[in-house]
Amino acid sequence: MKRQTEKTLAYVIAAALFAIGVVCYAAFPETKPDEPVRIVFKSTAGKVLFDHKQHTGEDGYGIHCIDCHHAWDEDPDVKPVSCTECHEVDSEDPIKRSEALHQQCIGCHEDDGTAPTDCSQCHIL
Amino acid sequence: MLNQKLLIGSHAPFWHDQSGISTKNYHIMLAAIPAVLFGIYQYGISALGVMALSISCAMLWELLMNYLMKRPITILDGNAAVIGLLFGMLIPASSPWWMVLVGTFVAVVIGKIIFGGIGCNPFHPTLVAVAILMLSWQSLFDFDEALANYELGFTMIYPLGAVKAFGTSVLEYYPLTGLLMGQQSGGIGTTFGLGLIIGGIYLILRGFIRWEISISFLAGIFATALLFNAADPERYAGPMFHILTGYTLLAAFFLLTEDSSSPVNVIPMLLYGFMAGILTILIRNIGFFVDGVVFAVLMLNIANPLLDKVRPKALGKGIEYA
Numbered sequence: 001m002k003r004q005t006e007k008t009l010a011y012v013i014a015a016a017l018f019a020i021g022v023v024c025y026a027a028f029p030e031t032k033p034d035e036p037v038r039i040v041f042k043s044t045a046g047k048v049l050f051d052h053k054q055h056t057g058e059d060g061y062g063i064h065c066i067d068c069h070h071a072w073d074e075d076p077d078v079k080p081v082s083c084t085e086c087h088e089v090d091s092e093d094p095i096k097r098s099e100a101l102h103q104q105c106i107g108c109h110e111d112d113g114t115a116p117t118d119c120s121q122c123h124i125l
Numbered sequence: 126m127l128n129q130k131l132l133i134g135s136h137a138p139f140w141h142d143q144s145g146i147s148t149k150n151y152h153i154m155l156a157a158i159p160a161v162l163f164g165i166y167q168y169g170i171s172a173l174g175v176m177a178l179s180i181s182c183a184m185l186w187e188l189l190m191n192y193l194m195k196r197p198i199t200i201l202d203g204n205a206a207v208i209g210l211l212f213g214m215l216i217p218a219s220s221p222w223w224m225v226l227v228g229t230f231v232a233v234v235i236g237k238i239i240f241g242g243i244g245c246n247p248f249h250p251t252l253v254a255v256a257i258l259m260l261s262w263q264s265l266f267d268f269d270e271a272l273a274n275y276e277l278g279f280t281m282i283y284p285l286g287a288v289k290a291f292g293t294s295v296l297e298y299y300p301l302t303g304l305l306m307g308q309q310s311g312g313i314g315t316t317f318g319l320g321l322i323i324g325g326i327y328l329i330l331r332g333f334i335r336w337e338i339s340i341s342f343l344a345g346i347f348a349t350a351l352l353f354n355a356a357d358p359e360r361y362a363g364p365m366f367h368i369l370t371g372y373t374l375l376a377a378f379f380l381l382t383e384d385s386s387s388p389v390n391v392i393p394m395l396l397y398g399f400m401a402g403i404l405t406i407l408i409r410n411i412g413f414f415v416d417g418v419v420f421a422v423l424m425l426n427i428a429n430p431l432l433d434k435v436r437p438k439a440l441g442k443g444i445e446y447a
Binding site: 003006007010013014015016017018020021022023024025028030032033036037038039040047049053120121124 | 147170171173174175176177178179180181182184185188198200201206219222225267269270273274275276281282286289290291
């Protein structure tokens with residue numbers, strides 16, 4: 001292949017790929033699904049990867065929305081708010097995020113009897 | 126006539142396979158296609174966007190630097206495209222556009238151009254970028270977090286992270302055949318083990334990479350992981366798991382074998398690969414990072430000139446006072 005042809009080809013490939021990349025990013029931005037699949041809770045004790053779909057799915061644990069999203073009035077047109085909207089990292093009223101999540105997760109896991117309750121079984125450093 | 130330069134010597138690499146640099150780079154890209162296509166098939170249009178932007182940005186950064194430094198245009202050799210391709214393969218499909226832009230800049234400009242261009246870089250340019258980004262924005266390389274919204278029909282928890290946190294009790298979720306066939310989360314082009322192996326074998330058979338490096342790296346991984354597994358089978362996963370997860374296979378066939386950052390003699394090549402394998406497993410099992418490949422390869426890149434000192438004695442040279 002002649003050098004000039006190679007040069008032109010390289011320019012064309014670079015420009016075409018750049019255009020494809022820009023179009024993919026601009027026209028198909030990353031969107032979050034209405035119902036989360038997995039949620040990562042970050043904390044100083046290590047992150048917790050919460051499988052939302054596994055907990056709520058019919059073929060999973062089948063937990064109802066209201067069991068965790070207790071402020072939700074079960075209106076199908078209104079989306080339940082996430083835990084952290086009310087339970088902030090450092091707040092007194094309502095209880096702070098870590099306490100709310102610990103109570104919710106560990107309480108339910110203890111009731112279940114088979115789910116993990118030790119720190120290192122959920123928190124990954 | 127007497128002053129005419131008959132032979133101009135330069136630094137390694139030297140490997141005579143009757144082809145040019147561009148041919149080699151095009152074949153490397155060809156070998157990566159199965160793994161890249163699989164990644165695009167799995168993660169969809171976002172993966173296509175990352176790959177296209179990564180390759181093009183790497184080429185455009187090099188072109189820009191060529192113009193700014195008033196040097197000949199070098200994007201024709203395909204090296205910048207390979208750097209961009211590998212960077213795209215290593216990052217998650219959900220990577221933001223600015224991460225690709227910054228990553229390719231670091232890879233091409235800081236990883237390669239700053240050292241004098243192709244053949245002069247002491248480290249693999251792509252890994253320089255990945256290491257800097259990994260240390261600067263750790264969460265971008267947390268595959269659990271980056272791919273939290275993807276549901277692909279298999280366990281989407283990053284296998285190396287799961288084993289590091291929970292021990293080998295989680296291995297039942299990661300069958301080896303599934304790992305080989307790409308049923309694991311990770312970078313766009315790093316999950317399809319079979320595709321990477323096919324690409325690697327192609328490159329070895331065509332003589333574009335040295336089998337000594339790839340095989341000794343996998344042997345180093347195998348031996349070290351086997352020892353750890355034998356010492357504590359409940360905590361440390363077996364060798365095949367480590368070979369089929371993380372960046373291992375991509376490193377074996379595409380990263381460690383980069384010309385200017387790898388040794389040129391046979392024994393150094395074997396040492397280089399084997400030591401990189403040992404270091405990878407040490408970092409994975411007892412180090413801080415979940416996947417040790419990036420830092421293991423960079424460390425061995427540093428050791429490369431030292432390793433190349435292991436070489437045959439020059440014939441006819443007196444060594445009386447050596």
